[in-house]
Amino acid sequence: MENSEIAKILWEVSELLEFKSENPFKIRAYQKAARNIEGLPLSLEESYKSGGIKALKEIPGIGEAIAEHIEEIIKTGDFKKRKELLKEFPKSFLEMIEVQGIGPKTAMLLLKKRGIDSIEKLEKAIKSGALKGLVGFGEKKEQNILQGITHKKKTIGRHLLSEAHEYADLIINQMGKIKEIDQLLAAGSLRRQQETIGDIDILATSKNPEAVMHAFVKLPQVKRILAQGPTKSSVILKNEMQADIRVVDPKCFGAAAHYFTGNKLHNIKIREMAVKLGLKISEYGVFKNDKQIAGKTEEEVFESVGLSYIPPELREGSDEFEAAKKGNLPQLINYPDIRGDLHIHSTYSDGANTISEIAEFAIKMEYEYIAITDHTQSTRVARGQTAREIIKELEHIDELNSSYKNFKILKGAEVDILPDGTLDYKDELLKELDVVVAAVHSRFKMKKDDMTKRICTAMKNKYVNIISHPTGRIIRRRPPYELDMEEILKTASDTGTYLELNSQPDRLDLSDVNCRRAKEMGILIAINTDAHTKETLYFMQFGVSTARRGWLEAKNVINTNPIAKLMKLLYAKR
DNA sequence: GCCGTTTTCGGCCCGACTGTTTTCAGTCG
Ligand SMILES: Nc1nc2c(ncn2[C@H]2C[C@H](O)[C@@H](COP(=O)(O)OP(=O)(O)OP(=O)(O)O)O2)c(=O)[nH]1
Ligand SMILES: [Mg+2]
Ligand SMILES: [Mg+2]
Ligand SMILES: [Zn+2]
Numbered sequence: 001m002e003n004s005e006i007a008k009i010l011w012e013v014s015e016l017l018e019f020k021s022e023n024p025f026k027i028r029a030y031q032k033a034a035r036n037i038e039g040l041p042l043s044l045e046e047s048y049k050s051g052g053i054k055a056l057k058e059i060p061g062i063g064e065a066i067a068e069h070i071e072e073i074i075k076t077g078d079f080k081k082r083k084e085l086l087k088e089f090p091k092s093f094l095e096m097i098e099v100q101g102i103g104p105k106t107a108m109l110l111l112k113k114r115g116i117d118s119i120e121k122l123e124k125a126i127k128s129g130a131l132k133g134l135v136g137f138g139e140k141k142e143q144n145i146l147q148g149i150t151h152k153k154k155t156i157g158r159h160l161l162s163e164a165h166e167y168a169d170l171i172i173n174q175m176g177k178i179k180e181i182d183q184l185l186a187a188g189s190l191r192r193q194q195e196t197i198g199d200i201d202i203l204a205t206s207k208n209p210e211a212v213m214h215a216f217v218k219l220p221q222v223k224r225i226l227a228q229g230p231t232k233s234s235v236i237l238k239n240e241m242q243a244d245i246r247v248v249d250p251k252c253f254g255a256a257a258h259y260f261t262g263n264k265l266h267n268i269k270i271r272e273m274a275v276k277l278g279l280k281i282s283e284y285g286v287f288k289n290d291k292q293i294a295g296k297t298e299e300e301v302f303e304s305v306g307l308s309y310i311p312p313e314l315r316e317g318s319d320e321f322e323a324a325k326k327g328n329l330p331q332l333i334n335y336p337d338i339r340g341d342l343h344i345h346s347t348y349s350d351g352a353n354t355i356s357e358i359a360e361f362a363i364k365m366e367y368e369y370i371a372i373t374d375h376t377q378s379t380r381v382a383r384g385q386t387a388r389e390i391i392k393e394l395e396h397i398d399e400l401n402s403s404y405k406n407f408k409i410l411k412g413a414e415v416d417i418l419p420d421g422t423l424d425y426k427d428e429l430l431k432e433l434d435v436v437v438a439a440v441h442s443r444f445k446m447k448k449d450d451m452t453k454r455i456c457t458a459m460k461n462k463y464v465n466i467i468s469h470p471t472g473r474i475i476r477r478r479p480p481y482e483l484d485m486e487e488i489l490k491t492a493s494d495t496g497t498y499l500e501l502n503s504q505p506d507r508l509d510l511s512d513v514n515c516r517r518a519k520e521m522g523i524l525i526a527i528n529t530d531a532h533t534k535e536t537l538y539f540m541q542f543g544v545s546t547a548r549r550g551w552l553e554a555k556n557v558i559n560t561n562p563i564a565k566l567m568k569l570l571y572a573k574r
Numbered sequence: 575g576c577c578g579t580t581t582t583c584g585g586c587c588c589g590a591c592t593g594t595t596t597t598c599a600g601t602c603g
Contacts, residue, residue: 023575024586025575025576025585025586026575026576027575028575028576028586029575029576029586030575032575032576033575033576060576061575061576062575062576063575063576063577064575064576065575065576066575066576100601100602101592101600101601101602102601103600103601103602104600104601105599105600105601106600106601135594136593136594136595136599136600137593137594138593138594140592140593140594141592141593141594144592144593188603199603201603226591226592226602227590227591227592227602228591229590229591229592230590231589231590231591232589232590232591232603233591234591234602234603244602244603246590246603259588259589259603260603262603264587264603267587267588268586268587268588269587270587271587271588272586272587274587275587280587280588281587281588282587282588282589283588283589283603284589
């Protein structure tokens, strides 16, 4: 049982409890537990197996009751209380609150008074006028719900960080033309650089908020206005993304930026800390006896509760406060720390650019080195090369290198890890390479033990430097291979193998939480792009963002080193 | 339901916008 599955079950229970109008704090307790479990690097099932209920209760937000539920879920796949709740409310009913504007109260009213228990029935009911006369329902509400249903049908859920970035830049560019705006900031999950983004959150400061809102909702990208007030508006954009905007006075910028960056749990926790100190934190500032005492900058907000500045990528409402209090926050890696890219494809396999085109581009990016790592024979769809074919490429690289100074092209390959854990090239050939990146490209559905053994066997080969995209997940498309991540990490640590943080926006693999776990175990990470075109060498920024979310410092990442040190690290296993 | 360096009971973040409401509940950030 995966953590994500357990989290999903608990989240669903929180929704079921909402329908029953349970104590809102109890509902929040289930939601908190679910969120915390999602962000957990260790397998709950493994923790339970080794430490029982007691180990579960050590996780924040999990107490006696939820720990027992989790035990039951691990043992039977479900738990009694949930099964009972589900008898009352069918699955299709749960989906109703996913429609914008419908919450648990409205859904219950529709169920009780009209027997509506699915989005389909709701749509029919509105169109046939069956909701006329229902308390709290009028023409506008019906139309809003219909539009909400249409919107829901068109969207696929959360967006990749890269897509959201691009679109947010467009909007922010447009907003830059609004005269009344002072400062602009992309906030929310975008600023925290989460791997997926729910909506675009933008903060503006202005002395004339109404004028700003007026101009904002008239932007050409805006399709529909969900809400418009003087300090806050929400719209649906033409690409069906939602955008939320807040406008505040410049003297509130810090507090508003902090609020709008979140995440929610982080906000709640820092506000609780303020309450204990006799203060109040809101998006408008830090207040003592209704008098603003701070809030112009984010630093002031943190300082008011005795914390040093916490970078947005760490604001998850977990243990960042502890670190900030003790002054133990990491010196997070920055993009300019990166000196090269160790996983790139050229026209020798399925890349679009020649090695020299890639090299020229990398030099413009001020890199000191790159590794060309084309596919090997078993990955035929990606034009993987035989041993004979790659020899030509290696000679070509030698030739090119003689023409560069202060820049080096490393000879590499992205070598297939075959199902038995052996590699697609013989050791005699691997020996000729500077960088061996090893990866699984076939038989993704192997059993957990087999897949773990497969990758661990590969790590035990002394020529293997880096395991590429270690879990194989593709965001929104393919779940990770079944893996014992702890075993993988342990073997990486024992063998001195590096793990990749693949920067492709739909991979980001290792994920943020796994990076953090790897760091704790002393494993070094290679942040690579796996670029198949020279322009996508810029995907490095997403890798660095994810690394920052994983608390990584420059020293945890091998490709922040100058070439001489890097070469030493690459030859350390041999 | 969870939690505690004052607490094992009694708190639990704080605010904006909408629609249909004669004064605020519901939903959302
Ligand atoms: N204090 C407080 N702040 C909140 C609450 N809900 C949201 N926020 C703040 C923190 C969020 O990061 C920020 C933006 O809200 P969003 O719903 O857009 O969430 P966020 O961007 O974090 O994630 P997303 O990718 O959009 O799902 O607003 C809340 O209930 N209380
Ligand atoms: Mg957001
Ligand atoms: Mg938002
Ligand atoms: Zn690759």
